[in-house]
Amino acid sequence: MLGEKELINLFPDFKELVQPSGIDLRLDEVFRQVGPGSLIDNEKNLPELEKLEPPIYTLKAKTAYLASIDRKIKIPKGFSMLYLPRSTLLRSFVSVHTAVGDPGFYGTLQFMIHNYGNFDYTIKQGERIAQAVVFHVTGSGEYNGSYQEEED
Numbered sequence: 001m002l003g004e005k006e007l008i009n010l011f012p013d014f015k016e017l018v019q020p021s022g023i024d025l026r027l028d029e030v031f032r033q034v035g036p037g038s039l040i041d042n043e044k045n046l047p048e049l050e051k052l053e054p055p056i057y058t059l060k061a062k063t064a065y066l067a068s069i070d071r072k073i074k075i076p077k078g079f080s081m082l083y084l085p086r087s088t089l090l091r092s093f094v095s096v097h098t099a100v101g102d103p104g105f106y107g108t109l110q111f112m113i114h115n116y117g118n119f120d121y122t123i124k125q126g127e128r129i130a131q132a133v134v135f136h137v138t139g140s141g142e143y144n145g146s147y148q149e150e151e152d
């Protein structure tokens with residue numbers, strides 16, 4: 001796992017968010033699901049979304065949302081990331097569900113936030129919701145999937 005000095009070098013855009021062993025990630029936009037989705041024979045049909053009004057988001061009890069992370073990220077070739085929820089959210093019955101960040105990915109990260117609690121949870125745009133931990137990957141290729149964005 002990479003530490004602070006290596007993380008600052010590899011992710012200069014996230015400098016102020018670097019922690020001793022990871023990078024804090026801030027909540028940007030939140031979306032609720034307004035339509036069905038499917039995955040059949042690897043054909044994706046992502047659900048239609050409706051954006052919640054920023055900056056104060058109310059996450060209803062027992063409801064899942066899609067959240068985007070502030071600023072685009074470039075994961076350098078040879079590195080991979082895992083994303084873990086902030087424990088304050090877990091202590092509040094809210095979780096952040098995440099997958100793997102691939103070597104070479106560039107774009108906006110999207111996570112699922114689920115309010116498992118029995119009550120609404122209120123969270124403001126810009127709050128830290130997850131931490132990325134970064135690993136060396138030996139012999140890796142580069143991500144070139146459907147969520148890759150053009151670099152400026």
Ligand SMILES: O=c1ccn([C@H]2C[C@H](O)[C@@H](COP(=O)(O)OP(=O)(O)OP(=O)(O)O)O2)c(=O)[nH]1
Nearest residue numbers: 098099100101102105108109110143145146147
């Ligand atoms: O929780 C996560 C984890 C990763 N990513 C980003 C980085 C990752 O490199 C990219 C693609 O993720 P994944 O490989 O899981 O996508 P997929 O479902 O396999 O789709 P595709 O095959 O089109 O890439 O999305 C997220 O936005 N959210």
